[in-house]
Amino acid sequence: MLKINEARLLQDLHDLAQIGATPDGGVTRKAFSERDVEAREWLKQRILADQFKYHEDGAGNQSAILPSTDPQATQTLISGSHIDSVTNGGRFDGVLGILSALEVLRTLREAGLSRPVHLEAISFTDEEGHLLGEFGSLAFAGMLTPEKLANPRGGLKKLQEGMQRLGLSADSVASAKRDPASIAGYIELHVEQGARLEESNTDIGVVTAIVGIRSAWLTFHGRTAHAGTKPMHQRADALWGATDFMQQARQLIIDQFTPGVMNCGFIDAQPGSFNIVPAQVKLALEFRHRSEELLDEMQQQLFTLAQTAADQRNLTITIEPAINIPAAPMCETVITAIENAAESLDLKHKQLLSFAGHDAQTITQICPAAMIFVPSVDGISHNPKEYTKDQDVINGANTLLHTVLELIKRTSDE
Amino acid sequence: MLKINEARLLQDLHDLAQIGATPDGGVTRKAFSERDVEAREWLKQRILADQFKYHEDGAGNQSAILPSTDPQATQTLISGSHIDSVTNGGRFDGVLGILSALEVLRTLREAGLSRPVHLEAISFTDEEGHLLGEFGSLAFAGMLTPEKLANPRGGLKKLQEGMQRLGLSADSVASAKRDPASIAGYIELHVEQGARLEESNTDIGVVTAIVGIRSAWLTFHGRTAHAGTKPMHQRADALWGATDFMQQARQLIIDQFTPGVMNCGFIDAQPGSFNIVPAQVKLALEFRHRSEELLDEMQQQLFTLAQTAADQRNLTITIEPAINIPAAPMCETVITAIENAAESLDLKHKQLLSFAGHDAQTITQICPAAMIFVPSVDGISHNPKEYTKDQDVINGANTLLHTVLELIKRTSDE
Secondary structure, three states, rough: OOOOHHHHHHHHHHHHHOOOHHHHHOEEOOOOOOOHHHHHHHHHHHHHHOOOEEEEEOOOOEEEEOOOOOOOOOEEEEEEEOOOOOOOOOOOOOHHHHHHHHHHHHHHHHHOOOOOEEEEEOOOOOOOOOOOOHHHHHHHHHOOOOHHHOOOOHHHHHHHEEEEHHOOOOOHOOOOOOOHHEEEEOOOOOOOOOOOOOOOOOEEEEEEEOOOEEEEEEEEEOOOOEOOOOHHHOOOOOOHHHHHHHHHHHHHHHHOOOOEEEEEEEEEEOOOOOOEEEEEEEEEEEEOOOOOOHHHHHHHHHHHHHHHHHHHHEEEEEEEEEEEEEEEEHHHHHHHHHHHHHHHHOOOOEEEEEEOOOOHHHHOOOEEEEEEEEEOOHHHOOOOOOOOOHHHHHHHHHHHHHHHHHHHHHHHOO | OOOOOOOHHHHHHHHHOOHHHHEOOOOOOOOOHHHHHHHHHHHHHHHHOOOOOOOOOOOOOOEEEOOOOOOOOOEEEEEEOOOOOOOOEEEOOHHHHHHHHHHHHHHHHOOOOOOOOOOEEEOOOOOOOOOOOHHHHHHHOOOOOOOHOOOOOOOHHHHHHHHHHHHOOOHHOOOOOOHHHEEEEEEEEEOOOOOOOHOOOOOOEEEEOOEEEEEEEEEEOOOOOEEEOOHHHHHOOHHHHHHHHHHHHHHHHHHOOOOOEEHHHHHHHOOOOOOOOOOOOEEEEEEEOOHHHHHHHHHHHHHHHHHHHHHOOOOEEEEEEEEEEOOOOHHHHHHHHHHHHHOOOOOOEEEEOOOOHHHHHHOOOOEEEEEEEEEHHHHHOOOOOOOHHHHHHHHHHHHHHHHHHHHHHHHOOO
16 A cells, blocks of 8 residues: 655654754744745755756746646646744644645656646745735635735735745736636645544544634723722722623633633733723634634624623723634545545544635635544644654644545546 | 801812813812912912911911810811822812811801811822822821832822922921821711712712722733643633632622722733643732721632632633722711711711722721712712702702811810
8 A cells, every 4th residue: 555755754844943943943934034034945955856847937936837648638736735824833833734735746657657637736835824825825825905915914024025035926816817717626634723633532623614713803892980989889890791791701702602712811901900990801712613604603792791791890892893704614535535545544534624824725615625634642732842742743744645546536537 | 056158168169170170070180280289279278268277288288277166176187189190080079078068167266266276178199099098197197107108100200200300308298297186086088989878869978988909010920832632621811810710709799898809901812822821821800898898708708619610621820919008987976976967957867888998998097087988970970070069069068067066066065
């Protein structure tokens, strides 16, 4: 049975982890930074040394291409992920998907099998969002709008400097758009960044959807009052309303929306003194679930709870929606291919949701796509302690290999 | 029946309100500021124009003195309050007590009654705590320790500059200490800064105690986690624990400690992002009640609740006590004198607690003391909208006058 070359893949992972390495075993390789440029150059040289065709598009996405054995082939089956990291991130996040895809290309070329489609291993620019987020995959899908380019989360000036550093422009970015008809599919191997696989002693996670994310600023407005002289039942205490809301909202989500999740990650009370009843509390609310229908239902119930909490504490409330990332269901065909691959490798697998964003959630909007997860030790990610065992790296890469083979077989059968 | 001169008192209130006046009818006259200096000069000139003996002690406390008609008299009966204000404060807070005391001195001198004790109207330095808080009354009581002087809430450098502006030094401050045996009593007339008198249609509040104030920083420590990938039941969400605590604490205080109060006026969650479960939440807790026994009981129960909330959410907690101002019961003799005075004036009166701090809470520790409250419209204070009706000003000053007469009578009877 065909397998990837374990030592070669592990060596690549080791080598790339040296670029932007932190003292505690992680990496800091923020998109568009000097370290990112260095990693990109490493990848380019690795692809060229492998004697693949090297391609770099107008969004800075880098690809290794293994042409089809069929001269008439028009479609490409793509696999990859991202090379950038968060500050003090881990050495597996993103990188695993690129280097495994590259290893799959090498393995398939060496196996000398016929390939009815072109194969491509891709590294997308700025997935983590140091400056914009899913920059490369959005451009690839034709969804990196002028509005998005004009309002990057990391600031326009920094993005413009960063794009210049990579030789990119608004025009070049537009040219990165691919014709969906040219893509046979997209498969992304990634570390789980959670502990569900580890806890259930599962080798392979088959991602059925990447959850949608919605967030909002909730501001409760009351009245300042002297924290001594104002009897408690007469206060319009904005923090009291916010507390009621948080308490009830968490219970609601757990009782009625599991495995959907919510978080309040930021809170501020004004004026903010020991002895003044807070007149205004601003709260960052975020919630995630697998479908737009469920997100609509969550939003309706959460906002109603917030309004009720405000009413009951003699407050008013303003709600400003912030992020809205649609839920991204994965493609059934690719899901089945992954499951068949895992079965053939005798690996224990299960379906799960991805609660973090990935390039695949953008790519799935233009072609059949799905994701393979491998266990993260203790579920730790975005942290230098992020770790995935060698055997899980190898299981993931072999599952990717056989998923590609499954999809190639399906293409040949059609 | 002897009454104060209404027009004279109202004119003084009007005149002093011009110093540091804000456009919306309030005053900003922070202790040690240029405006404070200006107000102090006004008061000095007012006292001199009234042909009282003017005294200024080493803490900057200013007094008008009306000597006893008895050449053998050794004791002084004192009344007063403070001339400083908070930023954007009201024109009655503090000032009412000083100017009424001065008016009482004028009225008594004009009445030509025999006075077995000296009478003194006093203005204490920096009651509000722009730089230190109850600076003048603490010095007066011999309680302004070197430790307090070295750690003023407004910063040491600013306090030193401010003291220099008033010509004060550490040595002069020590000299402000009065011999308790020389004081017959202390009565402070003040606006209620709450709405209990107004709501119960009462003219005069007789303060039985100034509540003690305790505060603490509560810090809940959990672990950061990805707000998507970490299932809710596995989180160590510091904000969740803090929310539990606030919810339960408020219910506890309302159910078991009314009229005691609590407040959470400041809250901060770190790292403070939409998509990260908070690892640390810092909370400012304050609670007030009339006796040390009740404060001990509140503290024990609140801290236990906090610990339990932390335990239940898989968190740890650190508690750092902040302010601890002891509860200050007022003197029964002075309380009775105030009640008799109000009765004789046919004014509706009731006993209540003061939930705000006042100079009287310091002075009560060295001599018989109590406070008279008059209604604040809508309970508003520390705000330019602070307002007390002319009739209530007059009622308060007449109650002060007759309280002094009651206490003088009692002294004569002894």
